Amino acid sequence: MKTPKRFGIKLPGAGIRNNIDLAQYADDVGVDAVWMAEGRLTNDAITPMAVYAAYTESIRVGCGVLPIFTRNPALIAQTFATLDFLAPGRIILGLGVWWDPIATKVGIDRGTKLIRAAREYVEAIRLLLERREPVTYEGEYIRFDDVFLDHGATGPHHVPIYLAAVGPQMLRLAGRIADGVVLNSSHTVEATRDEVQQVLVGAQAAGRSLDDIDIVQPCTIRLTNDKPTAIAGDKVVVTQFIAQQAHVAGPTGIDPELADRIRDVVGGWPASRSSIVEASKLVPDEIIENIGCYGDDDEVRERLRAYEGAGVDCLYAAADKALIDFLAQGW
Numbered sequence: 001m002k003t004p005k006r007f008g009i010k011l012p013g014a015g016i017r018n019n020i021d022l023a024q025y026a027d028d029v030g031v032d033a034v035w036m037a038e039g040r041l042t043n044d045a046i047t048p049m050a051v052y053a054a055y056t057e058s059i060r061v062g063c064g065v066l067p068i069f070t071r072n073p074a075l076i077a078q079t080f081a082t083l084d085f086l087a088p089g090r091i092i093l094g095l096g097v098w099w100d101p102i103a104t105k106v107g108i109d110r111g112t113k114l115i116r117a118a119r120e121y122v123e124a125i126r127l128l129l130e131r132r133e134p135v136t137y138e139g140e141y142i143r144f145d146d147v148f149l150d151h152g153a154t155g156p157h158h159v160p161i162y163l164a165a166v167g168p169q170m171l172r173l174a175g176r177i178a179d180g181v182v183l184n185s186s187h188t189v190e191a192t193r194d195e196v197q198q199v200l201v202g203a204q205a206a207g208r209s210l211d212d213i214d215i216v217q218p219c220t221i222r223l224t225n226d227k228p229t230a231i232a233g234d235k236v237v238v239t240q241f242i243a244q245q246a247h248v249a250g251p252t253g254i255d256p257e258l259a260d261r262i263r264d265v266v267g268g269w270p271a272s273r274s275s276i277v278e279a280s281k282l283v284p285d286e287i288i289e290n291i292g293c294y295g296d297d298d299e300v301r302e303r304l305r306a307y308e309g310a311g312v313d314c315l316y317a318a319a320d321k322a323l324i325d326f327l328a329q330g331w
Contacts, residue, residue, distance in 0.1 A: 005308070007327045008033040008316030010064075010218055013043025016051050023052040025321055026059055029328050033060035033092065035218070035316050038067065040102065046079060053087035062092030064182045064218065064316075065164040068121045069098055069108045073142055076121075077128035081149050084129075084157045094182050095121055096164030099245050101269050115169050117141045122161050122177055129157040162216070166247050168198045175202025180214035184248050186241050188290045189306045191251035192217065196311030214313050220292035221304075221317040223326060227295055231288045238288055239280040244269045254287050293317075301331035 009026050011019045011034055023034050034052050038045035045063035053061045061083075066076065076093070083091045097114045111117065120139040127135050134146045149157075162180035165171040174181040181199055183192060200210055222230040242249045242259055243266035249259045265279035288294075293303035307315055308331075319327070 005304075005327075005330050006032040006314040008035055008060075008062075008216070008314055009319045009324065010035045010037065010316050011048065011052065011318075012036075013038075013045065013048045016048050019048075020051065020055045022321065022324075023056055023059070026319075026324055027056040029324055031059055031324060031328075032314055033062050033316065035062050035064045035094075037064055037218075039065070039096070039098070041106075046083075049083060049091070050086060053083060053090060056087075056090075058090070060090045060092055061087060062162070063094045064216070065094035065096035065162070067098035067103075068095050068117065069103060069110055073121050073124045074128060074144060074147060077125045078149055080125075080159050081129060081157045084159055089158070091159050092162060092180070093125070093159050094162040094164060094180075095125075096182070097170075099247065102244075105269070111141070113140065115173055118163060118170065119173055119177060122163060126161055129159055132156060160214070162214070165195070165199075166251065171195050171198035172202030172205070175199040175204075175208070175213060176206040178213065180216060183215065183217040183312070184251065185218040185220065186238055186248050186291050187217075187251040188253045189303075189310050191253070192307060192312060193310035195251070199311075210311065215311055216314045216316060217307065217312045219307065219315045219317050220294075221300060221319070221323060221327075222292065222294045223297065223300055223323065224294065225296055227289070228285065230294055231285050231292075234288050234292065235280040235283050236276055238291070239266070239283055240271070240276050242283070243271065243276070243279060252287055252291050254283070258282060297326070300326075304331040 009031055026034060036045040036048050045066055049061050080091060080093050097118055103110050120142045124137045124142045128149055134148045136145050160179035162182050163174040163178040164182040165174045166184050183195055203209055203213055220234060224230045243263045262279045262282050266275050293300045
């Protein structure tokens with residue numbers, strides 16, 4: 001029996017004008033949220049968020065996620081207060097600590113205390129958004145003295161803050177302090193279940209429960225009667241993640257030695273298209289199948305239920321109108 005579920009869609013920053021119609025369609029259907037990513041040097045998340053927020057009425061608009069080190073926390077708070085003016089109560093701020101070597105190559109030293117940095121950013125931004133008087137924050141990464149968002153007496157901005165997390169310490173931190181957690185897309189159901197348990201550990205340490213935390217996860221959904229072709233089409237992207245973002249390789253279920261071989265072929269970041277394609281030939285089909293939802297209607301619904309059973313509250317995926325209609329039927 002199919003049950004209606006919360007789900008979201010992921011829209012690219014490129015082709016914004018063409019995607020306005022899709023965002024409006026999702027809004028009309030009752031999709032929970034439209035999400036933008038900002039991790040690689042492709043597009044920013046803020047510009048499309050503003051556009052989609054302006055052209056919709058009720059759908060939430062989130063970034064999954066914004067790299068904290070690319071912006072001062074006061075600027076992040078200012079930006080999301082502005083978005084909250086545009087779409088009150090519909091904006092989600094997702095934060096992440098980014099990854100190397102991309103951060104290093106653009107001149108950003110993330111330091112070695114990423115858990116502390118994430119905690120300070122969440123605390124400081126929330127303080128600026130929710131307080132209407134000048135505030136002071138003294139941390140190791142963040143310091144500001146007697147500042148506030150100078151928008152006038154408009155009241156606090158209740159923008160939920162989600163934290164991207166993969167490792168156990170970051171997952172537990174999200175459970176302790178975040179309104180939600182954004183899991184990674186390239187994870188097996190088993191890895192997802194383990195990660196949710198780490199969120200629970202953090203939540204319980206802070207006197208909270210999983211009911212207090214919205215757990216969302218991007219996923220790949222391919223409705224098809226030709227799984228081998230669909231899987232082959234996604235290998236290049238997954239190969240790039242495995243090769244360049246080592247922290248997400250383990251939860252894919254790939255053998256560590258094979259992951260090292262893939263990294264050797266790709267050669268780091270940035271990499272040529274040809275080297276990524278060549279390395280993708282090393283990735284077994286089952287790795288791709290085990291981190292996505294592939295197959296006919298029943299197979300995809302079974303996979304969606306599996307991720308839900310692992311503890312995910314809301315899945316979101318790149319989708320066209322046909323897939324939106326399919327997901328709106330529930331699973």
